[in-house]
Amino acid sequence: MTVVQGSSVDITTPDGTADAYFVHPSGNDLHPAVLLLMDAFGLRPHLRSMADRLAGAGYAVLVPNVFHRYGRAPVVELPEFINPAERPEIIQQLGPAARTLTPEGAMRDAAVYLDWLAASPRTTDGPVGLTGYCMGAGLALRTAGTYPDRVAAAAGFHGAYLATDAPDSPHLLAEHITAELYFGHADQDPTNPAEQIDRLDKALNAAGVRHRAEVYEGAHHGFTQADTAMHSAEATERHWTALLDLFGRTL
Numbered sequence: 001m002t003v004v005q006g007s008s009v010d011i012t013t014p015d016g017t018a019d020a021y022f023v024h025p026s027g028n029d030l031h032p033a034v035l036l037l038m039d040a041f042g043l044r045p046h047l048r049s050m051a052d053r054l055a056g057a058g059y060a061v062l063v064p065n066v067f068h069r070y071g072r073a074p075v076v077e078l079p080e081f082i083n084p085a086e087r088p089e090i091i092q093q094l095g096p097a098a099r100t101l102t103p104e105g106a107m108r109d110a111a112v113y114l115d116w117l118a119a120s121p122r123t124t125d126g127p128v129g130l131t132g133y134c135m136g137a138g139l140a141l142r143t144a145g146t147y148p149d150r151v152a153a154a155a156g157f158h159g160a161y162l163a164t165d166a167p168d169s170p171h172l173l174a175e176h177i178t179a180e181l182y183f184g185h186a187d188q189d190p191t192n193p194a195e196q197i198d199r200l201d202k203a204l205n206a207a208g209v210r211h212r213a214e215v216y217e218g219a220h221h222g223f224t225q226a227d228t229a230m231h232s233a234e235a236t237e238r239h240w241t242a243l244l245d246l247f248g249r250t251l
Contacts, residue, residue: 002026004055006048011064013112015105018068019043020113023051024060024122031060032251033117033128035110035143037136038066039225040094041082043073046227057244059129059251060122064113066106066139070097082228098135103142103168110143114150127152127179129247133224134160134191137183138170144181145173153250155182157239158221160191163200171200174207181211182246184239186221214242 006023021043024031036051043065051061065073075097079086117123127150132140137156144154154177156162162183163171181204185197197213204211216223216238222230224239 002056002058004052006052006055009062011112011116013068013109015069015108018064018066018109018112019072020062020064021048021051022060022062022120022122023048023055025055025058030124031055031058031122032126032247033120033123034059034061034247034251035113035117035128035130035140036061036063037130037132037139037143038063039134039136039222040091040098041078041225041228042067042075042094042097044078044227046225049226050224053240054131054243057247059247060117060120062113062117064109066101066109066136067094067097068109069100069105080227082225084229087228103170106139107142107146110139110147114143114147126251129251130154130179131243132156132159134158134222138162141170141181142173144179145170145176148176148178151179153180153182153246155184155243155246157184157224157243158186158189158192158219159183160189160221161196162192163196163203171203174203174209177204177207177209179209180246180250181209182242183211183213184235184242185213185215186223187215187217187219189221191221 137159
């Protein structure tokens with residue numbers, strides 16, 4: 001198993017300092033860059049462990065706290081394991097932090113994160129990979145459409161609100177995307193219902209975007225997050241297979 005080296009970093013954005021986690025294989029070799037975009041529960045030990053696993057596969061991975069305008073991570077107190085009884089209250093507590101992140105602010109931040117990765121002495125030159133979870137899947141899609149020349153591949157898992165009726169829905173950027181995309185949708189996900197999955201697929205097809213989308217049967221929203229009751233070990237391993245296959249082809 002590849003030994004990895006991770007550290008906390010602070011990144012200056014136009015709207016303040018973003019705390020983040022950066023991890024890469026040990027040694028002096030350069031590695032393709034990946035931006036891992038968080039779920040609503042944010043930068044925490046579980047996301048760091050996911051980044052560590054991705055780094056162990058040969059990537060230099062940055063995980064920013066996208067709620068940095070509200071505070072440093074964790075922006076609310078989190079239990080070690082999020083059970084169904086606690087989940088609604090935690091989501092409610094996260095509301096004010098989530099409302100600090102607008103699409104425009106998120107894309108200002110994304111430019112800074114991409115610049116930071118490009119300047120890192122640990123990364124290879126060239127476009128990056130993106131992977132996002134829950135709300136992070138929408139951020140990945142939006143980033144791929146906003147900075148197409150900087151993104152080689154983007155993946156989203158149990159994504160939320162990817163193709164809504166809103167005038168700023170991320171799927172509306174499909175015509176600008178040049179990256180290859182993969183989506184692993186949760187089954188019967190109220191934040192990503194069948195009609196949104198279909199709308200996203202049609203938008204990507206109309207734009208000629210290389211992509212593949214799969215619904216993980218029986219997997220609930222949040223299935224990759226092992227510190228929550230929504231976790232599915234089987235679906236999580238399927239996610240790793242798909243993600244590493246995508247990055248192996250494109251980065």
